[in-house]
Amino acid sequence: MSQPIDIAVIGATGTVGETLVQILDECDFPVGTLHLLASNESAGSGVMFRSKSLRVREVDSFDFSKVKLAFFAAGPAVTRSFAPRAQAAGCAVIDLSGGLPAEQAPAVVPEANPAVLDNLKAPLQLSSPSAAAIALAVTLAPLKGLLELERINVTACLAVSAQGREAVNELARQTAELLNARPLEPRFFDRQMAFNLLAQVGASDAEGHGVLERRLVSELREVLGLPSLKISVSCVQVPVFFGDSYSVSVQSRTPVDLAAVNAALEAADSIELVEEGDYPTPVGDAVGQDVVYVGRVRGGIDEAEQLNLWLTTDNVRKGAALNAVQLAQLLIKGLV
Amino acid sequence: MSQPIDIAVIGATGTVGETLVQILDECDFPVGTLHLLASNESAGSGVMFRSKSLRVREVDSFDFSKVKLAFFAAGPAVTRSFAPRAQAAGCAVIDLSGGLPAEQAPAVVPEANPAVLDNLKAPLQLSSPSAAAIALAVTLAPLKGLLELERINVTACLAVSAQGREAVNELARQTAELLNARPLEPRFFDRQMAFNLLAQVGASDAEGHGVLERRLVSELREVLGLPSLKISVSCVQVPVFFGDSYSVSVQSRTPVDLAAVNAALEAADSIELVEEGDYPTPVGDAVGQDVVYVGRVRGGIDEAEQLNLWLTTDNVRKGAALNAVQLAQLLIKGLV
16 A cells, blocks of 8 residues: 555535545545645534544645645635645645636546646646536547547536535425425525426526536546537536436547447446446436446437437546546555 | 317327317317317216316217317327228328328428428328427427528437326325335336436337437428438436426537527517526426427537527427417318
8 A cells, every 4th residue: 555645625524525535435545644624614513534533624724735635625716715825835736626727737537538647747736527527538538449529419417416515405495395385485596496407507608608518618628638529518407416417419420330339338447338228317326336327328310420328427426526536546656 | 260160189188188178278269069088097087178067088989070170199009090080080180199100190380381281181180299399390490591400419308297197196206205215116117207317218219219219300300391400319307297398409501690590589479588698497487388488599619500509398288289289270271
């Protein structure tokens, strides 16, 4: 086992931060001292790690020279405030918030572009991309040699947990009120989320594209190494607690060999290919798992150049926390 | 007002049939005698129509020479069994089940291809297409002159009511069981539908395409008069009771003029264009309404030839019953 390294997790009380600490606990990652940090409101609570209760401290007063690696699992504003401080203290940064520009912190998915790490200069800064980019990159990376990728169309059906614990509670509360025929008073969402679909997730820009949609396009191009890949994406908030799903239609410039596609997906370690005729669901398959589930692998109707797929993955685990830990596992050789 | 005509509704006790009778009741359609028909199990119940209770009779023993027009709103097998009998009796047929081949009963959406009716020969037979084809045809017909349509990508997020009343009850029952932490026992669906997405709706063929997916492709090509239009479609069953939604990405051969697209959608009678920055939802907007709601009208990211849209519509009303009644309104000039 490698020499233990001291680590900070910023945003340790959020859904992603909590899962990240769990994964560090479960796997044989060589953790020395673990510092759990959060904003003022969440500081003070205790979190279990390797049979000890660790106190969550305020990030404001943290001395980053105490650690060699910091995971930023709070919002992008928190990353932008504190990552420079971590960097100045010589601490490597893995950002899960999308708060750092690509030129400063390249987006990496270990299954797709691990070679980026070979050319990184200290102090190391990496972005662990959005759940959507991770799911798509994990799935498309093993197909890059088989398809001449021209265009990818994605409808991302996002679970409410991506918006944090409050969103999860709100979906449960709204559902209970509706089932009990009580008047619905939306709080977290601006309208009814239960038994409904919201066609916009988060803020959008003047051209109508969501921040998440733009983020997916730039991250996926970067991680796949295809800067001019055409991508259309629509994010939809669905009444599902955990587990994101993606309806994906890929255009290749040449006919798609479905048998070869199935074989490549079957061979990929981070993919669970669901047998023909069946399909994976977020609740029944993805939640709590470390892989991307892929199903409904099929061609186009009257079109040999098309490939259609259905993906589902645990947005908090494989779509966020686990990818960050995998990045850390690749990084630690340079840190210890 | 036109001379009243005698009408039969087959499948009068189903979700679509019931709504069809409601719409005939509400609008000034010149109904003479209305015969409500159903299979053995549902026959005998009473349905209100224009302040009278009408008894639902068995379709098996019905004499189609009593009526001039029959709506087939039961399953495709029922249509295939009884439409020939209706036709032999000189009765016009409007099929809502997808049970008749296109060469026998052309698919018509009044907003898209009403001219088909000009060349029809008696006995008239028409198909009122699937909810998905209706929503897309209504939306794309006014854009045909503005876009050089090359490809349409659709993820259809379908409400459970498309599968009938049992499916609606099952979603409610599953949700209540989960909220009360009772063990889930799926009955109508083969797995958990509450807080989950099912990536396949109904049967699929050897190539993995769903029957509904194939139906959408052929109907949309037919109704838009674009037999070689490239269409990719994935149907997903979502935990929504009523109201289908469609995430649509359109490729044009030429740059898309978004202002002209917005103006054309705004001008269309059967479309409610939701203002920029907002978006329609099935529950909040579409349910109970006679229009297709369109929102999130935006271009591509780095691509001038792309148009993205979000549609939502009442699958039972605008997506089925209302279209059939609109077809009848076009037909009756030839029937009386």
